Amino acid sequence: MERWLALELVSTIRHDGDGGVADDLATAQGATHWIRAQRDLLAGHVPAVPVGELVADENLRLGIVELRQAVRALFARVVSPAPPSPADAHRLMPADQAMAHLNTAAAREPVAPQLDWPAEGAPAARLLSMENDPYVRLLAALARAAIDFLSGPERAQLRSCTAPRCVRYFVKSHGRQEWCKPSCGNRARAARHYSRQRAAADGGSVPS
Template sequence: MERWLALELASTIRHDGDGGVADDLATVDGVSRWLDDQQGLLPAPFRTVDLTADEDLRLALTELRRAVRALFARAVSPAPPSPADAGRLMPAGQALAHLNAVAAREPVRPQLDWPQEGEPAARLLTEPGDPRTALTAALARAAIDFLGGPRREQLRACTAPRCVRYFVKSHGRQEWCKASCGNRARAARHYKRHHAAD
């Protein structure tokens, strides 16, 4: 299954398995675990940097996530947003401004590499600076790339009971983010049908 860094950030708000909502970024330790889990998705410089999470980074990531989830809600509209934060979404204009401001905190310049015997490849060069600023800027750019790209059209909020995730629809009939959500939705429909007559 393909993964996107912006979707992984948004998915740090998730169903906890007991009918509630869990926040993977609620603690500094949670941020550290999440960053470790994202090593394969993070831009190359962050795969080798030993980035120690702290409260400032945690707050920056949770505010960026809040903006990303608000823009995801806008992207899935007119369908309903994730129920986890539907009642307290950051206004879309504020979310957009925040996302762009965070992305701009680190100067980048595009560079084209084209070896004599190979294919051209574009990459972004950044000026070395504070790794926490660079990380949040990279995450914001990942969200901009996702929301500005073709995958935005397949973005959905999972409609399974108690699920709060967004997902990218990979085939025409997909309604849920994962099989267990589909099972939960079918069980809920079955229960409702059989207990409606009571």
């Protein structure tokens, strides 16, 4: 299954398996673990930053969290008029503020395209950074990844999972997909079955 860095960022808010919501970025240690887990996805965006050695401090953690808030607000705009993820539907950042924050974060790292053309191989472009601070470069890379996603073709397939207790966004991979993963589908079908049984037992109309 294809992975997108922007989707991985918003998915740091997730169902905790016990009826609540977990935040993988709740601590600097958690942020460090998440950054290192995204090493392969980040490699194409921040090639000169030693992601495997990066240790998040509280300022970096807060920077990633605020960027996540902006991206989740824009994801909610994408899926509208369908409901957004229930994890933060009641406290979404305004869309214009979210877009401004995303663009500002991306602009903090001055970059220039460079042509790389090995003697035996095809030419390719890479980005040369003029920024020395690895924290700034990481936040800018996350912002660029979100901009790439939101302006790309995958945006049209973005959905908010409607299964009970799920708070995830996902990219729809086939025409009939309704939930982010099979377990959510099983839970949604079970909830529907229970609802029909309860309606029938109460003598009311049976929902479809």
